[in-house]
Amino acid sequence: MKHILVTLLLLPFFALGQNNCTIKKTKDQFSQEPKLSTGFLELNTGSLSVDADSREIDFFFVMKNLNESKCFDDASSVSVQFDESRSKLNFRNTGTMNCEGLFHFTFKNAAIPPSALQRLATKKVTSFTLTGSSEVKTVITLTEQQKDQLMQMVSCLLTEAKTLRSS
DSSP: OHHHHHHHHHHHHHHHTSOOOOOEEEEOTTTOOEEEEEEEEEETTEEEEEEEOSSEEEEEEEEOOOSSOBOBOTTOEEEEEETTSSOEEEEEOOSOOBSBSEEEEEEEOOSSOOHHHHHHHHSOEEEEEEEOTTSOEEEEEOOHHHHHHHHHHHHHHHHHHTTTOOO
16 A cells, blocks of 8 residues: 555656657658658747758758748858847858748757757747848747747757767
């Protein structure tokens, strides 16, 4: 009886400690190497997916059509603003030139993740400001739920991406 009572009392702690990571494992269609994806997180003006392979971790934005062309080229950038701080990170578009609203920024999948990537995994992001090829800015502001989801997505992917690295 004591064991059952102790087990029931400890059950909430085990439930809180469980990992809520939902990472999709696939194979790259060209190289057949393993690939991980968080799936898309729906945002107010688009969606965001984070993917990883043995070489890189890719943040991929797909902007919704807002009755204007969303063109991005290699000079386009994104500014990431964090909760409770005035600090921000800036990244260049690593995707190809397009007017379909597609924007990428990447990190190397290294043994020790870059500090900017670690910040994305441990700090809540308030907003992303994407600046397109015509200097048009698109601000994506995250809700509290989206902030938590994004931080969890990046943290989970960062943990799982370690298994993909080449020796």
